[in-house]
Amino acid sequence: MTLEQKHHESATVGQEVIIRERRLGALLTFQGKGSDLMKLAKENPEGCCHDNYFNQCGDCSSQRAMLxxxxxxxxxxxxxxxxxxxxxxxxxNAQHRRGLRYNAIPVQNIRALSSNLTEKDLIMGGENKLAAALEEAYRRFAPKAIFVTTSCASGIIGDDIEEVTLNAEEKLGIPIVPIYCEGFKSMVWTTGFDAAYHGIVRKLVKPPRERRNDIINIMNFSNQHAFSPLLAKIGMEARYLVHQASVEELAHISEAAATGHMCETLGTYIAASLEKLYGVPELKSPPPYGSLWTDLWLREIGKITGREKLVEKVIVSERKRIAPELEAVRKKLEGRTVFAFGGASFCHNMLALAHDLGLKIVGMMGFHHDMTFDNDYEEIISLKNTLTLVGNIGSYSVCNKQPYQMIKILQDIKPDLVMSRHESLPTQAVKLGIPTFFAADANILGGYDGVVTTGKRILGAIKSRNFVKNLSAHSREPHSAWWKKQKDPFYFAKGKRL
Ligand code: SF4
Structure with a gap:
C-alpha cells in the first residue's frame, strides 16, 4: 500500500477526537442542586466550559491518554x-504492575520512551527525534504496536506526526498509532481517555470475523477481574479493556456481544465508536453498582444476548445470597451522612452504593460534568439515573480536583463520611477529621458482592473516627487567612457562573 493510500485509510476515522468541551458540552465549574444541573443540561446541552482563574492540581489530557x-x-x-x-x-508503571499481579499475568514494566524535545527542537522541529525514538522503542521492546502521544510542545511547533508515524509503520511493519492529546487542547482531562480510545479504534480494531454472544467488553482500569464471577453465572465472559490487554485482543473487540464499563466517564466514547463502526451495542443501563443498578445491567445483557430467563433466576438467587450480610451492614450504617467526590460518573456509582447501604447522601463533587453523552440514550445519563435512584442531591458541585474549594465545601456540610475514588484527595477530608472511604479498585465495588464489600469497608473507615480526629488535631491547613474567611468556594470561578 502506498503512503498516499495509507493516508487516505487513516483519515477514514478522523485523525483526532473532538474535545469534550465541544463534543459533550463538558463543564468544570458548577454549584447547586443535582436537579439544577440536570435542568441546565436539558436547556443547554452544548454547555460551556467555565473554569477557575487558576488550578491547584487538575490533570492534563495528555497524561490521561497515556494512562x-x-x-x-x-x-x-x-x-x-x-x-x-x-x-x-x-x-x-506501578498501576500496570499491580494490574498484572492482580490478574495472575507475569509482571513486567511498561515500555515507554520520551522523545525528549528540547528548546533546540522547538526551533528546528522534532520530527527526526520522533522517528529515532520510534526506532529505539522497536529495538528495545520488540512491540506489536507503538503509540505516539503528542504534547503542548509538539502541537505548538506543528510536527507532522501523521507523516512520521506512517513512514515508521512502513519501515517497521507494525501499527504505529498517533494519539493527538496536546495538553492545552482541552481543559477537561478526560478528553485524553477519548483520544487514546480514538487511536485504538482508528488503527488497531479490525472488522469482526464473527459475533461472540458470550463475551462482553468492559472498559476499566488496572483493577481486579471482579465482574467475571457474576457474568459466569449467566454463561458470559468479560474482556477487560484496555488495561493489561494485548494488541491482538484489542484487534477483535469488535466481535463482542456488547460494550459495558465501570463508569460512563471512562467508557462511553469507545462504546459509542464500536457501536457506530461495528454494530457492537453499548449497554443501555447504568453500570453494576448497588443492587438495583446491577439488576438493570444484568437485564440489559440478558436482553442483548437472549439470556433473559437465566438473568432473572440469577438476580433472585444473588439477592437472596447477599441479603443477610447486607441487612446487617445496613443496620449499622443507616442514617449516617455521606459526601462523595471523584470522576463525574464514578461518583454517581458511589452514591448508588451509599443509597443501597442506607447512608444519607448530603452532597457530591464531580471533577467535571458532561452535559450529553456520545450515544443519545436516556439510560446512560448517569446523573439522571442517580437522581432517579437517590432523590435530589442538595449540594452538587463540579470542581476539577481543587482542594482549596473542596475543603470549604466539606467544612460547610460536615458529613459523617467521605467516599472517594482518587488517591491524594482523601487526605483533605482526613485533615478535617472526617472518616474517609477510599475506593481504589473500582471493580471490586461492582455487582452484588461489591455492595457488601463496600459496606464492610465503610464500617472499617468509620471505626477509625478517633484516629482521624487525632490526625486532624495535628494537621495545619495551608491556605491563607484571607481564603479561610471567604464564604464562597467558587470565588475564583471564571466567566458566567452556571
Ligand atoms: S506541557 Fe502540556 S502536554 Fe506536557 S504535561 Fe504540561 S499540559 Fe500536559
Whole structure:
C-alpha cells in the first residue's frame, strides 16, 4: 500500500477526537442542586466550559491518554514531548504492575520512551527525534504496536506526526498509532481517555470475523477481574479493556456481544465508536453498582444476548445470597451522612452504593460534568439515573480536583463520611477529621458482592473516627487567612457562573 493510500485509510476515522468541551458540552465549574444541573443540561446541552482563574492540581489530557495505552501488555509508547510531560509514567508503571499481579499475568514494566524535545527542537522541529525514538522503542521492546502521544510542545511547533508515524509503520511493519492529546487542547482531562480510545479504534480494531454472544467488553482500569464471577453465572465472559490487554485482543473487540464499563466517564466514547463502526451495542443501563443498578445491567445483557430467563433466576438467587450480610451492614450504617467526590460518573456509582447501604447522601463533587453523552440514550445519563435512584442531591458541585474549594465545601456540610475514588484527595477530608472511604479498585465495588464489600469497608473507615480526629488535631491547613474567611468556594470561578 502506498503512503498516499495509507493516508487516505487513516483519515477514514478522523485523525483526532473532538474535545469534550465541544463534543459533550463538558463543564468544570458548577454549584447547586443535582436537579439544577440536570435542568441546565436539558436547556443547554452544548454547555460551556467555565473554569477557575487558576488550578491547584487538575490533570492534563495528555497524561490521561497515556494512562490506558501505557498498560497495553505488548505495545510500546513514545511520548513526543519534553521529558517533564512523562512524569506520570512512574505512577502508571506501578498501576500496570499491580494490574498484572492482580490478574495472575507475569509482571513486567511498561515500555515507554520520551522523545525528549528540547528548546533546540522547538526551533528546528522534532520530527527526526520522533522517528529515532520510534526506532529505539522497536529495538528495545520488540512491540506489536507503538503509540505516539503528542504534547503542548509538539502541537505548538506543528510536527507532522501523521507523516512520521506512517513512514515508521512502513519501515517497521507494525501499527504505529498517533494519539493527538496536546495538553492545552482541552481543559477537561478526560478528553485524553477519548483520544487514546480514538487511536485504538482508528488503527488497531479490525472488522469482526464473527459475533461472540458470550463475551462482553468492559472498559476499566488496572483493577481486579471482579465482574467475571457474576457474568459466569449467566454463561458470559468479560474482556477487560484496555488495561493489561494485548494488541491482538484489542484487534477483535469488535466481535463482542456488547460494550459495558465501570463508569460512563471512562467508557462511553469507545462504546459509542464500536457501536457506530461495528454494530457492537453499548449497554443501555447504568453500570453494576448497588443492587438495583446491577439488576438493570444484568437485564440489559440478558436482553442483548437472549439470556433473559437465566438473568432473572440469577438476580433472585444473588439477592437472596447477599441479603443477610447486607441487612446487617445496613443496620449499622443507616442514617449516617455521606459526601462523595471523584470522576463525574464514578461518583454517581458511589452514591448508588451509599443509597443501597442506607447512608444519607448530603452532597457530591464531580471533577467535571458532561452535559450529553456520545450515544443519545436516556439510560446512560448517569446523573439522571442517580437522581432517579437517590432523590435530589442538595449540594452538587463540579470542581476539577481543587482542594482549596473542596475543603470549604466539606467544612460547610460536615458529613459523617467521605467516599472517594482518587488517591491524594482523601487526605483533605482526613485533615478535617472526617472518616474517609477510599475506593481504589473500582471493580471490586461492582455487582452484588461489591455492595457488601463496600459496606464492610465503610464500617472499617468509620471505626477509625478517633484516629482521624487525632490526625486532624495535628494537621495545619495551608491556605491563607484571607481564603479561610471567604464564604464562597467558587470565588475564583471564571466567566458566567452556571
Ligand atoms: S499540559 Fe502540556 S506541557 Fe504540561 S504535561 Fe500536559 S502536554 Fe506536557
Amino acid at each position: 490506558p495505552i501505557s498498560q497495553i501488555r505488548d505495545a510500546a509508547l513514545v511520548n513526543h514531548a519534553p521529558i517533564g510531560c512523562a512524569s506520570d509514567l512512574g505512577q502508571f
